[in-house]
Amino acid sequence: MSIRTRFAPSPTGYLHIGGARTALYNWAWTRRLGGTFVLRIEDTDRERSTAESEAAVLGGLSWLGIDWDEGPFRQSERGALYAEAIERLLASDRAYRCVCTPAEIEARRAATVATGAKWTYDRRCAAAAYGPECGPHAVRLRVPTDGKLGFDDAVFGPSGQEAREIGDMVIRRTDGSPLYHLAVVVDDVAMGITHVIRGADHLNNTPFQLALYRALDAKPPHFAHVPLIVGSDGRKLSKRRDPVAVQHFRDAGYLPEAMCNWLVRLGWSHGDQEIFSMQEIRTLFDLDAVQRASGQADPGKLEWLNQHYIKERPRDRLAHEVAPLLAAAGTPVDPDNPAFGALLDLLRERSKTLVEMAERARFFAVPDDALVHDADAVRKHWKPATRPALEDLAGELARVATWDAAGIEAAFHAVLARHAGLALGKLAQPVRIAVTGSAASPGIFETLVVIGRDRTCARIARALALLPAA
RNA sequence: GCUCCCAUCGUCUAGCGGUCUAGGACGUGGCCCUCUCAAGGCCAAGACACGGGUUCGAUUCCCGUUGGGAGCACCA
Numbered sequence: 001m002s003i004r005t006r007f008a009p010s011p012t013g014y015l016h017i018g019g020a021r022t023a024l025y026n027w028a029w030t031r032r033l034g035g036t037f038v039l040r041i042e043d044t045d046r047e048r049s050t051a052e053s054e055a056a057v058l059g060g061l062s063w064l065g066i067d068w069d070e071g072p073f074r075q076s077e078r079g080a081l082y083a084e085a086i087e088r089l090l091a092s093d094r095a096y097r098c099v100c101t102p103a104e105i106e107a108r109r110a111a112t113v114a115t116g117a118k119w120t121y122d123r124r125c126a127a128a129a130y131g132p133e134c135g136p137h138a139v140r141l142r143v144p145t146d147g148k149l150g151f152d153d154a155v156f157g158p159s160g161q162e163a164r165e166i167g168d169m170v171i172r173r174t175d176g177s178p179l180y181h182l183a184v185v186v187d188d189v190a191m192g193i194t195h196v197i198r199g200a201d202h203l204n205n206t207p208f209q210l211a212l213y214r215a216l217d218a219k220p221p222h223f224a225h226v227p228l229i230v231g232s233d234g235r236k237l238s239k240r241r242d243p244v245a246v247q248h249f250r251d252a253g254y255l256p257e258a259m260c261n262w263l264v265r266l267g268w269s270h271g272d273q274e275i276f277s278m279q280e281i282r283t284l285f286d287l288d289a290v291q292r293a294s295g296q297a298d299p300g301k302l303e304w305l306n307q308h309y310i311k312e313r314p315r316d317r318l319a320h321e322v323a324p325l326l327a328a329a330g331t332p333v334d335p336d337n338p339a340f341g342a343l344l345d346l347l348r349e350r351s352k353t354l355v356e357m358a359e360r361a362r363f364f365a366v367p368d369d370a371l372v373h374d375a376d377a378v379r380k381h382w383k384p385a386t387r388p389a390l391e392d393l394a395g396e397l398a399r400v401a402t403w404d405a406a407g408i409e410a411a412f413h414a415v416l417a418r419h420a421g422l423a424l425g426k427l428a429q430p431v432r433i434a435v436t437g438s439a440a441s442p443g444i445f446e447t448l449v450v451i452g453r454d455r456t457c458a459r460i461a462r463a464l465a466l467l468p469a470a
Numbered sequence: 471g472c473u474c475c476c477a478u479c480g481u482c483u484a485g486c487g488g489u490c491u492a493g494g495a496c497g498u499g500g501c502c503c504u505c506u507c508a509a510g511g512c513c514a515a516g517a518c519a520c521g522g523g524u525u526c527g528a529u530u531c532c533c534g535u536u537g538g539g540a541g542c543a544c545c546a
Binding site for chain 2: 010012042044045098101102105113116117118119120138139140156159160161162165166167169170171172173174175177179180181183184199200201202203204205207225227228230232234235236262265266267268269271272273274291292293294295296297298300301302303304305307311347348349350351360377381412423424425426427428429431432438439440441442443444445
């Protein structure tokens with residue numbers, strides 16, 4: 001039998017990293033086994049479900065490199081299916097109409113809980129056999145009162161609960177709308193889902209869903225519950241305290257490859273391997289090695305991974321990803337300019353994110369006379385005493401035969417030789433500030449090569465003009 | 471409160487009874503390299519939650535305790 005899996009997010013306006021990881025696990029596992037991956041939008045909550053909201057979730061998946069084979073299906077468009085299933089359950093007496101009002105139930109529930117007992121619906125309407133004409137009513141599933149609703153979870157092993165712990169749950173509201181569990185099970189049956197891989201928060205819901213499968217005369221799928229991701233304080237991931245939207249990470253300059261690598265390793269491992277390409281994820285991921293304990297998302301590890309992927313990114317690709325960020329900052333640059341590409345090569349090992357890279361590349365994109373010099377750096381390195389050497393260097397650079405690192409280095413050393421006691425650092429720093437505006441940059445010779453002779457000379461001239469007098 | 475789940479360095483994890491004076495990675499500290507900043511190399515500190523069993527022998531198996539988490543809706 002061929003494998004069919006699904007990812008079923010609710011369109012909340014963004015793709016949550018927990019959901020993203022669940023999707024990634026589903027995707028990787030399905031791809032490895034050559035199965036079919038279905039996408040289903042659980043948008044029965046019409047309030048929050050908008051087209052933009054759905055697009056954000058789909059966009060997040062696509063950006064991560066997660067593709068699907070069928071869908072997206074929307075639960076909002078499948079109401080007839082749920083209604084039909086409920087009617088069938090009613091007709092076969094596997095479900096019954098319940099006329100208890102929420103207020104009545106709450107009163108009885110409170111009374112029961114007050115005695116310290118566990119509350120499940122007291123089945124007041126179970127034997128009444130109300131017909132359709134009974135007035136406003138909900139529909140409840142007859143859940144077995146004995147035996148165990150058990151299953152063998154691929155991650156957690158033998159799991160389940162005593163059936164009597166569950167009680168007769170509502171599957172259709174008084175207003176006629178189906179409840180989540182009913183819709184999920186009906187859909188999973190209709191879509192022929194063979195393996196459900198989802199968050200461990202559903203571990204406790206599974207027994208009830210099992211009862212639903214049984215009532216529907218359907219064979220339940222295999223289940224694999226993956227541990228939750230918790231915040232850096234070890235508690236539940238909070239939208240307030242933790243960055244949780246995939247979109248946020250994209251905007252912050254993280255690469256999808258780094259995100260996937262980060263997420264796949266959070267709760268899963270393959271020996272001591274840390275780096276996993278998308279290709280490796282889809283060939284190596286397996287449910288056996290999924291952790292049972294929930295894990296904390298470590299932003300530091302993500303940064304490290306991101307830098308790793310930045311370091312091995314093809315130059316052109318990087319250029320076309322960083323250029324828009326520069327343009328957005330008001331300093332456009334031609335992504336195909338070879339010098340810009342060369343600069344990015346120098347910046348790779350100094351940048352943890354694309355955003356940071358763009359900031360560091362800014363001096364290249366800005367016009368010579370608009371370069372802002374860092375005040376602290378200027379105070380520290382632009383001393384009146386550096387003027388003679390700087391003037392000397394300006395002249396020397398103008399005479400460099402071939403504008404490459406070796407030629408520029410030779411020019412620096414020629415100048416150093418004429419100024420006794422002057423160390424390279426003492427000359428490099430003022431020049432660095434003149435050319436990049438900052439006291440930190442890639443190697444000075446390489447930087448000058450990239451910025452070009454004309455712009456180097458223009459910037460040094462401007463620095464000379466700004467240099468404090470003796 | 472009830473039900474279920476979980477528990478190795480700060481974090482992610484390896485370990486599936488002896489190979490463990492517990493390995494790797496991120497992070498942290500130090501050193502080297504060095505024109506700045508990085509990157510890189512080397513070194514270091516750092517964990518089996520606790521208590522009982524089982525066993526010749528437990529990080530590994532069992533039971534408690536403690537500590538976390540999830541679920542208990544006419545939410546999804």
